[in-house]
Amino acid sequence: MSSNTDVQLIKNGKRLSGRKLEDLREIKIQPGVLDNADGSCYLEWGNNKVIAAVYGPKEAMPRHTQNPLKAVMNYKYNMAPFSVEDRKRPGPDRRSTEISKISGAALSKVVLLEKFPNMQIDVFVDVLQADAGTRCAALSAASVALADAGIPMTSLIACCAAGKIDNKVVVDLDKPEDNHGQADVPMAVIPRTEEIVLLQMDGHLTADEFKTAMRMAIDGSKKVNEIQIQALKEKYQGELNGD
Template identity: 65%
Template sequence: MGGMATDIKLIDENGKRIDGRSFDELRPIKIEAGILERADGSAYIEWGNNKIIAAVYGPREVYPKHMQDPSKAILRARYNMAAFSVDERKKPGPDRRSIELSLVISNALSSVVLLEQFPRTAIDVFIEVLQADAGTRIAGLTAASVALADAGIPMKDLIVGCAAGKVDDIVVLDLNKEEDNYGQADLPVAIIPRTKELVLFQMDGDMTFEEIERGLKMAIDASMKVYELQKEALKRKYINLAQEDEQQ
């Protein structure tokens, strides 16, 4: 967390946050499946002011060849921020943060994709953050799992998540940029919705055991709401396709 001492008040006397939300309210979320022509699967998500595209290629041949696994596919996610996605221009290309996030996102997606069905292949997942507004790893992961489903890759379930955090000593859901910069803790969570098992779980800042317990519950409950939006996005795409077929 930025965590710098500050006079900025993030929650007012009525318990409203600077964007008008209550402590357990999600930002507006919009998900669209199948938005790219060339990719095998894709999805676009707007989560608050985040704008993120995810694309899936594969299963396809593995390059470099020595990385292939004779027993299963390898899933490689690449989280990348556009230079113009943040206030101060970000130097293009991977930095240490994006390499770590790529790893935890790859791990989370690998837990549900049936990799054993495609030995010696690679499933590549590309996440491009076009505009960042806190919570990009979870929004990107949420979009990536829709893109995987859109690509027709067999999965046990989608992956979905939401972050909780701590702001002005209050545990809140889904931090926005100001809360992320000046808040006290960030707690990104992603789950397999069917079992509610955790596949991504990180935390930084300063929280008590009880605060984490509360944040975790809020994040899991909110994830289940986002899960409904993921399913709707996938259904919407195939209903549209079916209607186009009828017209022909």
């Protein structure tokens, strides 16, 4: 993120990747890819590749973490050492701890935790390949994996980022746009009610630009949600038809 755009990111109204300002990257979602987890999902979002696995509800351990009123949501975001250009030192760091905390809180908003007192629900998301927007990709995948695990939730969560490049507000920033852009606003919403469950901002936006960015991110999230629903339906409709 730099305050001055030293690289021209928009040419003739199109971005470097050839997308228009409100276009998302291509998204592929495949639920139920892991046999040993209760629920799972593999997601490709442009060059991002993430895999999410859900275990539980199971007895919360260590025992002092148990809450007799509701289940504990345990979300772990992790980047593989080979996910970025220079090898990333494996293990948790400040960034992944922060993302885990806020994403877990976002999911707690939709999952019916009160149904499972004293239990814990584990969600592990591994980023296999990163190309900007991994927290959005990870949370979208986690939401599908939770649905795949049969965990009751009021809605799926869909995520999308908006941002500012070359003084224009755009949606779903990729790596060069993220590095040389002016702002990045990742956002997670409950698509039906448009409630925002995750919102962060890096960089500078005016109040008007922020409103535009929010609107664009919500619209982007709705597109992501359609792909999530379609992926889940395709998977289980196939099983229903006996394929």
